[in-house]
Structures are given as C-alpha cells and as structure tokens.
Amino acid sequence: MKAEIIAVGTELLLGQVVNTNATFLSEELADLGIEVYYHTVVGDNPQRLEQLLIEAEGRSDLIVLCGGLGPTDDDLTKDTVAEHIDRSLVQDKQALTRLHEFFKFSKNKMTENNLRQTLMIDGGIAVQNPTGLAVGTLITENETTYLLLPGPPNELKPMFQQNARPLLEELFPQAEQLISRVLRFYGIGESQLVTELKELIDTQTNPTIAPYAKPNEVTLRLTAKIADEIAGQQLLDSLEAKVMNKVGEYFYGYGDENSLVKVTVEALKKYGKTVTAAESLTAGLFQSTLGDISGVSEVFKGGFVTYSAETKELFLGIDPALLEKEGTVSESCAIAMAEQARKLADADFAVSFTGVAGPDELEGQPAGTVWIGLAQKGQPTIAILQHFNRDRKYIRQSAVMKGLDLIRRALYKKK
Numbered sequence: 001m002k003a004e005i006i007a008v009g010t011e012l013l014l015g016q017v018v019n020t021n022a023t024f025l026s027e028e029l030a031d032l033g034i035e036v037y038y039h040t041v042v043g044d045n046p047q048r049l050e051q052l053l054i055e056a057e058g059r060s061d062l063i064v065l066c067g068g069l070g071p072t073d074d075d076l077t078k079d080t081v082a083e084h085i086d087r088s089l090v091q092d093k094q095a096l097t098r099l100h101e102f103f104k105f106s107k108n109k110m111t112e113n114n115l116r117q118t119l120m121i122d123g124g125i126a127v128q129n130p131t132g133l134a135v136g137t138l139i140t141e142n143e144t145t146y147l148l149l150p151g152p153p154n155e156l157k158p159m160f161q162q163n164a165r166p167l168l169e170e171l172f173p174q175a176e177q178l179i180s181r182v183l184r185f186y187g188i189g190e191s192q193l194v195t196e197l198k199e200l201i202d203t204q205t206n207p208t209i210a211p212y213a214k215p216n217e218v219t220l221r222l223t224a225k226i227a228d229e230i231a232g233q234q235l236l237d238s239l240e241a242k243v244m245n246k247v248g249e250y251f252y253g254y255g256d257e258n259s260l261v262k263v264t265v266e267a268l269k270k271y272g273k274t275v276t277a278a279e280s281l282t283a284g285l286f287q288s289t290l291g292d293i294s295g296v297s298e299v300f301k302g303g304f305v306t307y308s309a310e311t312k313e314l315f316l317g318i319d320p321a322l323l324e325k326e327g328t329v330s331e332s333c334a335i336a337m338a339e340q341a342r343k344l345a346d347a348d349f350a351v352s353f354t355g356v357a358g359p360d361e362l363e364g365q366p367a368g369t370v371w372i373g374l375a376q377k378g379q380p381t382i383a384i385l386q387h388f389n390r391d392r393k394y395i396r397q398s399a400v401m402k403g404l405d406l407i408r409r410a411l412y413k414k415k
Contacts, residue, residue, distance in 0.1 A: 033174030067151030276345035338373030
C-alpha cells in the first residue's frame with residue numbers, strides 16, 4: 001500500500017512552524033507496513049490543495065492530510081477534500097458534545113465558528129480527537145483513502161495512535177509489517193559509527209540499518225520487514241548483537257522517546273543514589289535538564305550555580321588562593337567544585353562544570369574548553385578536560401551531556 005502525507009498550512013511554508021508531523025506519521029505508517037512515498041507541504045489555498053489532491057490520487061492509495069481542520073476561515077482542508085470527492089460536510093454528534101462540554105468546563109464563551117471543528121465528511125468514519133476539538137475523517141472514494149487529521153502535534157499524535165491507527169490496521173491489514181528498534185549512542189559521532197559498522201551496512205538486506213545524527217548523539221534504527229512479529233524480533237535481536245559487538249561501549253538506551261538524562265535519572269533511582277551539581281559555564285542548564293524528568297526529586301536534592309570566582313568562594317567555600325593560583329578554568333577548580341557540592345548537599349554524586357562557553361577567551365583558554373568534575377562517595381574525585389566546537393549553546397549542551405554520561409557510567413561501573 002502506497003501512502004503520501006500532505007501538510008496544510010501557510011505557516012509551514014514560511015518556516016514559522018516545523019513539520020514534525022510528517023516524520024511521526026511516516027514512522028507510524030511504516031510500522032503498519034504502509035510505505036510513504038511522498039511528503040508535500042501546501043499553503044492555506046484551496047486551489048493549490050485541489051491540484052495536489054489530483055496528483056496524489058493518481059499515485060497513492062492512502063493520502064494523509066494534516067492541518068486545516070480548525071475554526072478559522074483559512075481552515076479549508078475538510079471543505080476542499082469534500083468538494084474534491086463530491087461529498088458534503090455533516091456534524092459529528094460526539095464531537096459536538098465534546099465541544100459543548102469543553103466550553104462549559106472552561107467557562108469561556110463559545111463563538112459560532114467553533115462549530116466548524118465538529119464537521120466531518122459525509123459517508124466517512126469519524127476520527128475522534130482526545131486532546132483537542134477538531135474531529136477527523138477517514139473516507140475511501142474511488143479506491144483512494146483520505147485520512148484528515150489536525151495540525152497541532154499534541155493533537156495529531158494521540159489522535160492517530162489511539163483512533164486512526166487501529167482503523168487503518170482493521171481496514172488495511174498488510175501481509176508484511178515493518179518492525180523497528182531504535183538504539184541510542186553517546187560519545188561517538190555518526191561518521192565513526194558508520195565506519196565501525198561499514199561491513200554490516202554494506203551487506204544489509206533484511207533487517208536494515210539506518211543511522212541518524214542528533215545533537216550530541218547518534219541513533220540507529222534497525223528495521224525488519226516480515227509477516228511474523230516473533231520472527232522479526234529474532235532478526236532484530238541477531239542484528240543488534242552484531243552492532244553491540246562493534247560499538248556497544250557507546251550504547252545507552254532504546255527508543256525514540258528515550259534520552260540520556262532520562263536513562264541517567266532512572267539509573268540513579270534504580271541504585272538508590274542522589275546527585276547534585278555545581279555549575280559555572282552551564283549556569284544551571286544541567287540542573288534544569290534533570291528537572292525535565294518526572295520524579296527526579298527522588299534523586300536530585302538541588303545544587304549550585306556559581307558563575308563567578310566570588311560565588312565559587314561564597315557558595316561552595318572554595319579556597320580563593322586555589323582560584324587565584326590555578327584559575328577557574330582548571331582541573332583543580334572542577335575537582336574542588338564537585339567535592340564541595342557533594343559535601344554541602346550530602347549527595348552520593350556531584351558533577352561540576354567550569355570552562356569557556358565563548359565566544360571570547362577566558363583566562364587565556366579558547367572557547368569550548370571545559371573541565372567537568374565528578375565526585376562520588378568512596379571514590380577519588382576526577383575531572384576531565386573537553387574541547388567542544390561550534391557555538392555557545394552547543395558547547396553548554398555538550399557539557400551537560402558529558403556530565404550525564406559520567407554519572408551513568410559510574411553507576412553501572414560500580415554495579
């Protein structure tokens with residue numbers, strides 16, 4: 001089954017909004033064994049959308065449209081598709097009830113144009129929206145199936161997974177399905193990873209290997225195309241073992257939604273350890289990153305932001321003679337920051353960051369020079385020197401990632 005995705009919205013063409021829906025839907029459809037051949041973006045223009053629909057129905061079995069289901073005059077996707085297949089729009093009772101309940105609960109006044117969100121294409125299947133108000137439609141006409149979804153990702157994703165995907169699985173069962181597994185790696189670049197796995201990549205057939213570079217990490221998507229899921233998982237297990245044999249030391253977790261900070265926090269919880277931090281150039285970014293994870297209060301007590309030499313002395317009690325002799329961008333300073341933070345917070349681990357975020361030099365050190373310290377109970381305190389390239393934001397983010405990895409590796413080394 002061939003599919004294509006049409007994203008509707010002038011804001012996408014202007015670059016005001018990033019089209020993340022296409023990536024999400026492509027992965028979801030691939031899992032169903034439905035291959036996506038085209039991605040297209042069109043503005044809020046019914047004539048251009050109509051022309052695109054004519055082209056799409058000549059080459060695709062399934063056309064997924066994202067956006068243009070809202071209450072405003074430029075939300076014309078439903079109107080255009082309905083006219084294209086010579087159908088009318090009708091009101092969906094369930095969506096109407098949800099709309100009235102929403103405004104009753106919020107105590108806001110409902111304007112007449114909100115009723116547009118309850119309309120669907122006559123003869124189709126209503127696709128309910130669990131997080132928003134715009135109802136979708138799944139309808140087949142002349143051997144082409146149209147799936148209409150809202151544009152906001154926080155509505156589209158749960159709507160597809162909870163309601164649209166089960167409909168597609170029921171209506172269009174595929175003889176074969178794509179089974180994927182995502183492996184995440186830190187500490188190795190994409191080019192090195194591909195070089196290490198060159199033999200596996202060059203000889204791949206089924207399953208396949210696809211590397212993806214992300215900020216400060218690399219992911220591998222292993223994909224098997226097979227009718228039987230158990231057999232597919234066995235194929236992925238075999239390929240994963242070969243990958244791990246070559247680059248396993250850099251592996252830290254699975255899945256698109258996973259992250260190094262999440263894995264590190266879960267490891268701290270698992271082993272019942274606590275963490276604190278003393279930050280200079282990262283200015284609280286490490287602690288803020290920890291705070292993004294639900295339940296982090298079990299392992300994170302709080303920490304210190306000591307951006308100047310004075311606050312390093314005042315907040316952490318670091319000897320001013322050490323700072324004057326060694327400088328703040330030094331191994332000695334990073335070690336002292338980590339040790340003092342751990343003692344003051346009475347934590348099992350403390351990580352420290354001091355260095356030059358740039359763009360200017362500091363203490364004769366170039367931008368990107370970063371010392372990261374790690375103090376832990378019962379072990380000598382260490383500090384490692386890193387040289388990160390690129391801009392100020394990337395340098396700070398890179399430092400945070402390295403700090404997380406130091407803690408993660410220390411936890412698993414101890415166990």
